Amino acid sequence: MKPSFAIIGCGKVGTALGKFLAKAGYKPAGFASKSLSSAERAAEISGSDNCSRIPWEITRKADIVFITTPDSAIADTCNSISLHSGFCKNGVVLHCSGALPSTILSSVKECGAFAGSMHPLQTFASVEIEKNPFQDIIISLEGEKEAVSIARKIATDLGATCFTIQTEAKTLYHASAVAASNYLVTVLGLSLKLIEAAGISGADALKALKPLIEGTLSNIEKAGIDRALTGPIVRGDIETVKKHLVQIGLKTPDLLDLYKTLGFHTVDIAMAGGGLSESSAQKLKKITSPDS
Ligand SMILES: NC(=O)c1ccc[n+]([C@@H]2O[C@H](COP(=O)([O-])OP(=O)(O)OC[C@H]3O[C@@H](n4cnc5c(N)ncnc54)[C@H](OP(=O)(O)O)[C@@H]3O)[C@@H](O)[C@H]2O)c1
Structure with missing residues (x-):
């Protein structure tokens, strides 16, 4: 029993x-x-x-x-x-x-x-x-x-x-769970605010982004974090990232710091995946640094 x-x-x-x-x-x-x-x-x-x-x-x-x-x-x-x-x-x-x-x-x-x-x-x-x-x-x-x-x-x-x-590892373990669950909500909130600022609103916005979100999760599962990255940072497309920063600064300035911080750390992932040259990484770090 x-x-x-x-x-x-x-x-x-x-x-x-x-x-x-x-x-x-x-x-x-x-x-x-x-x-x-x-x-x-x-x-x-x-x-x-x-x-x-x-x-x-x-x-x-x-x-x-x-x-x-x-x-x-x-x-x-x-x-x-x-x-x-x-x-x-x-x-x-x-x-x-x-x-x-x-x-x-x-x-x-x-x-x-x-x-x-x-x-x-x-x-x-x-x-x-x-x-x-x-x-x-x-x-x-x-x-x-x-x-x-x-x-x-x-x-x-x-x-x-x-x-x-381990008992003493619980705090860091919990921080990991918070990052995976709560901060995912924060990142998707950022994405939704930006797409809404681009004129796509409400239910349509989430519907538009959902396949992208699911595709990304699937890529992480298949290839791991370092190789799942696509987009302008891993391509070394510095001009595109500069344009993002200018537009966000003009239209949604309260989101600029978060966008930059995420970009700054994404450069490290792009480097670890072997898809970004050292010189492009340095330029991208410079424009996304909190002091820029
Ligand atoms: N929610 C999650 O996603 C989640 C995930 C994993 C782990 N946890 C953990 O699970 C635990 C519970 O979280 P929860 O989300 O279920 O919280 P919750 O929904 O707020 O439930 C807590 C319950 O405890 C009652 N309560 C409050 N103080 C009390 C006391 N002194 N004596 C007896 N009952 C009391 C509350 O009041 P009433 O009796 O007035 O209703 C409430 O029903 C936490 O340790 C949390 O960290 C939560």
Whole structure:
């Protein structure tokens, strides 16, 4: 029989975990959240009727506890539960933060439980999720070996693949996830503002750019970053880049610094791919440098 689990913090990630762990055969012991309505919603979605605003009323009955509050509340929530002897002896306590280490859960030792972190490399934008968001994604694990071993089994049962990460490497690992997800949004926002400034607006703009975005991702997958680059920088087309900078400076000056910074770093990728001469690279670096 699969172990029982409790969810403390019933927002986007907690609700998704509840729903898909229950579907994978784990027994929901209960749900607690700051507001009872969030706990009730998650419990209903997961087929449970046990919910509370008081975490330790729920966690005492669970083999595995997920603390899925916002990052800023994880340590305090864990400490309060430990203080109320709220974790099972030999139980496992996990949080899902990408940035924070499992050591913030160290108070679980007072109850004889084991701490770990289990971060899904996925974006959860809503509590209403139909399709399993854990299927075929990567989940990174870190913490005490007893916790990591259980978390590995959970990740596999959710349909994910997992790897372990050094506790002290979590901050850089999370910065990488932020760059891939959040900054991709920033770069595409830049692209949309520029195409809108060129007179192509709204839904048409995204529709126009989408095949280009998907083609680029596919090129990266096939050839790697250094060889996926096309366009004026890797061609050494300095005059075109100069014209971009002039027009952006005139029409959307608030975007100029970001465009230049991205160009400056793109020169390094073009060099690494072997497609750009040293002299063109120097000229391009000069015009895209923050001091130019
Ligand atoms: N969203 C993502 O894309 C994503 C991806 C990977 C990992 N994560 C991680 O997953 C964790 C949860 O993130 P989320 O996006 O699911 O956040 P969220 O949607 O804001 O959910 C957090 C939930 O915790 C409840 N809560 C707040 N303070 C609490 C407390 N002191 N005690 C009990 N419950 C409390 C909230 O309030 P109510 O009870 O009032 O609703 C809310 O339902 C974070 O560690 C985050 O870093 C998020």
